[in-house]
Each structure stands twice: as C-alpha cells, then as structure tokens.
Amino acid sequence: MDARYKCRAVRSPRGARVSEIDWGDGHKSTYPHDVLRGYCPCAGCQGHSGTIAFIAHEDGIALELENITTVGNYALSLKWFDGHESGLYSYKYLRALCQCAECAPASVAASREPLAR
Numbered sequence: 001m002d003a004r005y006k007c008r009a010v011r012s013p014r015g016a017r018v019s020e021i022d023w024g025d026g027h028k029s030t031y032p033h034d035v036l037r038g039y040c041p042c043a044g045c046q047g048h049s050g051t052i053a054f055i056a057h058e059d060g061i062a063l064e065l066e067n068i069t070t071v072g073n074y075a076l077s078l079k080w081f082d083g084h085e086s087g088l089y090s091y092k093y094l095r096a097l098c099q100c101a102e103c104a105p106a107s108v109a110a111s112r113e114p115l116a117r
C-alpha cells in the first residue's frame with residue numbers, strides 16, 4: 001500500500017476540536033473538526049449527488065468527537081458527540097483533506113491558474 005495513505009497514528013484529545021494524523025510517509029496532518037464535520041462523506045450529509053462538498057452546519061452542531069474507530073486498514077469511522085457516526089473517512093480521502101501549509105496551497109494554486117485567452 002502507498003505509504004501516503006497509511007495511517008500510523010491518530011491523535012484526538014477528548015473534547016478537542018482538532019485531530020492529528022501521522023502518515024506512513026512521515027507527513028503530519030491537522031484537521032480542524034469543522035472541516036472534518038463539514039466534509040462528512042455520509043449520504044445523510046452529502047446527499048447522493050456523487051460529488052463531495054463542504055457542508056456548512058448550523059451553530060450548535062457537535063464538533064467534538066466521541067469516538068474514532070479504525071475500519072480495516074483503509075478508513076476511520078468518526079462518531080460525533082451528537083451521535084452522528086455514519087461518516088466513513090477513507091485514508092485517501094483524509095489525506096486529500098489535509099489542511100497543512102504544504103498541501104493546502106496546492107489546491108489554491110490550481111484554482112488560481114491564469115485563464116487562457
């Protein structure tokens with residue numbers, strides 16, 4: 001398996017609003033929970049359109065995690081404090097959501113490509 005999609009460790013202090021993942025290639029990702037929750041991949045949050053989008057939730061939605069379970073060797077299942085637990089976050093998906101300075105500018109740069117004239 002590609003080391004980039006191998007999760008070595010997950011850190012999510014109880015009550016925190018941020019989780020960290022250490023990857024097999026040495027990369028570290030930090031995820032604010034509003035990002036994780038907003039990108040919850042379950043059908044209940046995303047509908048069935050097939051494209052994943054950031055869903056802004058109303059105030060008051062749980063941004064603390066109650067439980068993190070590894071699913072096989074390919075995904076994490078996150079259970080939020082309000083009981084929502086249908087989101088299955090594959091490591092590939094999580095890696096693509098990385099918010100670090102190294103990964104995030106790549107997507108920003110792509111969207112700033114000068115328009116062809």
Ligand SMILES: [Zn+2]
Pocket residue numbers: 040041042043044045046084086087
């Ligand atoms: Zn969901």
Ligand SMILES: [Zn+2]
Pocket residue numbers: 027028029098099100101102103104
């Ligand atoms: Zn990153």
